[in-house]
Amino acid sequence: MTRPIQAIVHPSALVNNLLVARQAAPISKILAVIKANAYGHGLLRVAKALEESDGFAVLSLDEAVRLREAGFAQPILLLEGVFAEAELAVVTEHQLSLVVHNQAQIEWLKHAWSPVRIDVFLKLNTGMNRLGFAPQDLPQALADLRSCPVLGRITLMTHFATADEAPGVNEQLALFQTLHQPLALPSSLANSAALLRYPETHADWVRPGIMLYGSSPFSDRSAAELGLEPAMSLVSAVIAVQHVKVGGRVGYGGVFSADRDMRVGVVACGYADGYPRHAATGTPILVEGVRTRTLGRVSMDMLMVDLTALPQAGIGSPVTLWGGELSVDEVARAAGTISYELLCARAERVPLSEA
Numbered sequence: 001m002t003r004p005i006q007a008i009v010h011p012s013a014l015v016n017n018l019l020v021a022r023q024a025a026p027i028s029k030i031l032a033v034i035k036a037n038a039y040g041h042g043l044l045r046v047a048k049a050l051e052e053s054d055g056f057a058v059l060s061l062d063e064a065v066r067l068r069e070a071g072f073a074q075p076i077l078l079l080e081g082v083f084a085e086a087e088l089a090v091v092t093e094h095q096l097s098l099v100v101h102n103q104a105q106i107e108w109l110k111h112a113w114s115p116v117r118i119d120v121f122l123k124l125n126t127g128m129n130r131l132g133f134a135p136q137d138l139p140q141a142l143a144d145l146r147s148c149p150v151l152g153r154i155t156l157m158t159h160f161a162t163a164d165e166a167p168g169v170n171e172q173l174a175l176f177q178t179l180h181q182p183l184a185l186p187s188s189l190a191n192s193a194a195l196l197r198y199p200e201t202h203a204d205w206v207r208p209g210i211m212l213y214g215s216s217p218f219s220d221r222s223a224a225e226l227g228l229e230p231a232m233s234l235v236s237a238v239i240a241v242q243h244v245k246v247g248g249r250v251g252y253g254g255v256f257s258a259d260r261d262m263r264v265g266v267v268a269c270g271y272a273d274g275y276p277r278h279a280a281t282g283t284p285i286l287v288e289g290v291r292t293r294t295l296g297r298v299s300m301d302m303l304m305v306d307l308t309a310l311p312q313a314g315i316g317s318p319v320t321l322w323g324g325e326l327s328v329d330e331v332a333r334a335a336g337t338i339s340y341e342l343l344c345a346r347a348e349r350v351p352l353s354e355a
């Protein structure tokens, strides 16, 4: 028998979540963000499930080329543009769209030539101070871009730092609008949080990521409340059971000690599978569909669970680490992180299959 852990992707959830995005932003086109191997869900499988989206956004040239080679004909945006001039040949060959966020990228474009035009998302830094041109550099960047022989359409773009929490988007949005207003250009601003909470950010293209995978971008609203369905279930099974006497300790460091006689299940999942080591005692977990808690420290290949209230559970009992009735957001919170990190951290050794 093989080790029982696996990640199961639910295409119907992806389809549902895309619909939620459509209903929330009915007049915008949707650029489905499928970077980082579709947040760990598998690039091509997710692209297939989301083929009704109006375009895809990825990080690397490699991801974009894999999409084209699999036959996806929608616009594909490289979210950080190219990292070297030589990549532009691949960009034109596969008709990819580019974020342009710095002057070096513009210089490379000036030298490029191709019969096909490259569509560009010109990125403005409106306050996040990560990528993008400063407001005062916008006129020059636009003039430079327009002098590039390969240039196709220009879309103006920015990214919010706090769409999911206070103080929200107002300041960045106001600055963007001031810069955008005199220019008759399409625009794109919203990530999942802005898409769901700030309709005034929707514009021509929205860029949902995390919501498509069924996770909430907010700490104060659950995915279920937003109508989102988890697209991934991380499942495994109990591989051993221990009877621990009151006062007995569980796992490395013995940080959990039994406050009464307990049945402890050992689950084939550890931090080498991508489960967070920082998930402390009490992290929710499902055994045979019943909610219980983890005990002690997570090991590399195993973790322990409380089976005291589950007398029927034993070796072979199915375990859900997240997915279904247990949101990855809850597990992330218990580990002091966000769902994005857990989904992306699924290890190579955890096989991915489709429901």
Ligand SMILES: *Cc1c(COP(=O)(O)O)cnc(C)c1O
Residues within 6 Å of the ligand: 033, 035, 079, 159, 190, 191, 192, 193, 207, 208, 209, 210, 211, 217
């Ligand atoms: C990752 C990313 C998104 C998607 O963000 P979510 O919070 O996952 O919706 C949107 N835009 C840009 C530029 C990104 O890098």
